[in-house]
Amino acid sequence: MQDAVNVDDFRRIARRRLPRPVFDTLEGGAGDEYSLRGNRSAFDHIEFRPRPLADVSKRDLSTSVFGEKHALPIMLAPTGAGRLAHSSAELAVARAAARADAVYMQSTVAAFPPEQVAEASTGKLWFQLYLPRARDETADLLRRIESAGYRALSVTIDAPVFGNRERDARSRLLSRAPWHPQMLAHGIARPAWALDFVRGNFGPRRPGGKQRLTLGQTRSTIMNSSYSVTWEDLDHVRSVWKGPLMVKGLMRGDECARLADAGVDGVVVSNHGGRQLDGVPATVDVLPEVVDAAAGRLAVFLDGGVRRGNDVVKALCLGASGVFVGRPYLYGLAVGGEDGVYRVIELLRAELDRAMALLGAATVADLDRTLVSGARIPPTLSPSKG
């Protein structure tokens, strides 16, 4: 792990360490993976235009979101499959995020229940919500989340059904039992991973709590054909949840005014890491449209394809209030548990700091659209940050 100097190195090590179907579950996208690739390659179409002669001798990476100061504009996105990478899963991720003073948004379908993760962490936790199918359970769930100490809530709106993940369909990882001969063969070929997986399922690190959902259940209980999040659902959530409320999975600007009117405080421009509707544009290409439409009434976050501190800088220049990463910390988790996640955040932090210095920006507030160029960036120069 010490040899890894960037996120891609972590990816390569994770690929060697994990059984192929497990790596594919974390790595893969939907359909032809057009949107998965696009998220990444779109960053290559944005270039920096450094501002010379700025005093960057002291840099400050902190940022303010929903009235709270954060040490970093880099946040950890919700992922429901962490336990495939490491038995400590969300416990390790939350601890690493706390050490790095980064926000961690926990998934509804995490292995460990929200209370257990909150107990393990001294950091800032946000919660990602898939609405329970029995909508009358929503208020109870939100009260649990609030009393566990989660400070902000994000409702995922891009997953009415499960995306067409063909890598998973091929490997049948999610439907095969661990004792299936092919799964056993994978385990024998990756004994360190297999031992950790067994320990996580049967040993002391086994998650407790009665409301836990397993990965296999995700398909049937949450993202099924009867799961939709509607405006009425949002109104209900807003009436129960008093803290900052976001929606995650917005890919167009024209809904922003209505979301703000509905009392939503922020949006995450996201295509679920290319795992849901294949064929949607790259998130960073949609970001300026959403930032302009939000017109300062909503905080706008981005995720998808961020693998470098430089990508974070580009998104911030285009008006993002913060940037989430998903797979990068999962690679860290697979490679080194809590320490691996921490190291990934620190690598991104160092790259962010260096890029800001070279660009001529001493603070996050100094980052604006004049510092980037690219054919896909609209010419508007809005004050941006929400």
Ligand SMILES: Cc1cc2nc3c(=O)[nH]c(=O)nc-3n(C[C@H](O)[C@H](O)[C@H](O)COP(=O)(O)O)c2cc1C
């Ligand atoms: C393995 C995996 C599991 C995910 N699980 C969830 C989830 O439970 N809820 C959710 O809203 N998004 C989920 N996502 C999407 C992430 O929150 C995020 O949008 C995406 O990973 C960002 O793209 P990146 O991986 O390129 O950084 C998941 C992504 C991955 C890779």
